[in-house]
Amino acid sequence: MPRKMPVTLMVLSVEVLLLATAMRGAEAAVTKPTLKDKVDRRARVFSAGLDPHLEATAAHWFESLGFYALQGTTSVNAGVWGGARMTSDARLSTSYCLDSTTNTSVVSDYDFVGWLPTSDVIEDLVDDYPDAKVILLESVVTEWFDTTRTFASEAAALGDACGCASGATRSTSAECGDATYHYCDVYPCVWRRAFGSETPDADVWKTHYIDRVREIKLAVPRDRLLVLPMTAASVGHATAVRTAKAIADFLDISDDSAAFAETYPFIQRDLVGTALGTPARAWVLFTVIASTYILFFMNKSDPARKFVRRYLC
Numbered sequence: 001m002p003r004k005m006p007v008t009l010m011v012l013s014v015e016v017l018l019l020a021t022a023m024r025g026a027e028a029a030v031t032k033p034t035l036k037d038k039v040d041r042r043a044r045v046f047s048a049g050l051d052p053h054l055e056a057t058a059a060h061w062f063e064s065l066g067f068y069a070l071q072g073t074t075s076v077n078a079g080v081w082g083g084a085r086m087t088s089d090a091r092l093s094t095s096y097c098l099d100s101t102t103n104t105s106v107v108s109d110y111d112f113v114g115w116l117p118t119s120d121v122i123e124d125l126v127d128d129y130p131d132a133k134v135i136l137l138e139s140v141v142t143e144w145f146d147t148t149r150t151f152a153s154e155a156a157a158l159g160d161a162c163g164c165a166s167g168a169t170r171s172t173s174a175e176c177g178d179a180t181y182h183y184c185d186v187y188p189c190v191w192r193r194a195f196g197s198e199t200p201d202a203d204v205w206k207t208h209y210i211d212r213v214r215e216i217k218l219a220v221p222r223d224r225l226l227v228l229p230m231t232a233a234s235v236g237h238a239t240a241v242r243t244a245k246a247i248a249d250f251l252d253i254s255d256d257s258a259a260f261a262e263t264y265p266f267i268q269r270d271l272v273g274t275a276l277g278t279p280a281r282a283w284v285l286f287t288v289i290a291s292t293y294i295l296f297f298m299n300k301s302d303p304a305r306k307f308v309r310r311y312l313c
Contacts, residue, residue: 030077030109035066038260042067043251044129047114048122048216049137050194050209051144052151054230055115058137061266065253067111073186075110090181093117097189104128116190119212123219133251134220136227138213141206143232149200152191156198159187226250240265 035042045067047058059071069076073090091106096117104124107113118125122134139147162176163169164184170176176183188198194212196204217227228243245261254260 030068032068032111033063033066033077036064036264038254038256038263039065040255041253042111043253044110044132045112045251046118046122046125046129046132046134047112047137048119048134048220049114049139050116050119050212051137051139051147051230052115053147053232054137054139057267058135059112059114061264062112065264068109069112070107070110070114072115073181088178088180090177090186092121093186093190094181096121096193097186116194119216120190120194122216126220126224132224134216134225135247135250136213136216136220136225137230138227139230139232141209144209145200145202145206147232148195148205152195152198152200155187155191158183159198162187164188235267237265240267 032042045062047055049055049058056071059069059076063069063076070089070092073088073093075087075089077085077087089106092102092104092113093116095103095106102117102121102124104121105128107125108129113125125132126134158175159165162171162173162183164187170182170184177185191198194208196208217225226246228246241261243266244264245257247266248254248257248260
């Protein structure tokens with residue numbers, strides 16, 4: 001006669017199934033992160049800058065406010081148990097590179113969109129989203145080139161690993177994309193079209209940067225554009241606060257922009273990953289405590305303990 005599953009183990013199995021169902025449901029619809037304290041409204045904002053470091057900083061800063069953000073081909077949304085869920089979304093980039101006309105509707109759910117190819121399609125985005133505003137983080141061209149060629153080298157290395165060279169075999173590695181796109185669909189296309197070539201060339205790249213910044217300033221209506229001069233040098237707290245306040249006032253996202261800016265200063269930094277939210281940390285803590293209890297403190301005759309110890313110890 002087959003042995004019955006212990007009641008405790010059965011309960012744990014049901015919880016796992018419920019978690020899987022919740023995760024599948026989260027994939028079907030966009031659930032935006034909760035806005036943080038002192039952030040009173042959402043806004044639709046496109047970042048038209050061409051500096052990868054600044055664009056990464058801006059994306060993570062807006063994510064920290066509770067905005068649903070797209071940085072190049074990476075979107076950050078609300079996690080099932082709090083925190084953030086990072087996924088691939090290369091629809092804008094692949095449409096820009098593979099279609100005759102860029103499909104801007106694919107970013108309709110996002111509050112913030114930045115990095116390539118946003119700067120190249122900003123005219124279309126401004127026309128298609130009349131409620132949107134544009135932020136242009138403008139660098140000194142020499143500082144911009146020094147930063148950008150470093151990122152370009154990293155992009156080229158990934159392109160080589162993924163088989164993006166002419167005649168090469170495309171790699172099926174997870175780092176080269178997912179079921180929706182391949183890295184070679186967007187590289188070197190977005191770099192070549194933004195800067196004139198995928199290989200850094202000081203004269204060509206600097207000319208493209210200066211020309212594109214000028215074009216963006218002319219193309220976007222003045223009341224919808226905020227230009228923020230930036231520098232690669234470290235800035236103090238006061239400068240970071242002034243920048244945050246300028247953005248908050250421009251986007252009208254806080255009823256107290258001064259307090260907002262003190263709470264969320266715009267500090268240039270690259271962040272790796274996103275911290276877990278309170279619900280996620282609580283779930284992890286519960287799992288650790290429950291596992292420890294089952295393994296070491298439950299009655300030795302408990303069926304769940306016997307089962308777990310038999311297969312894990």
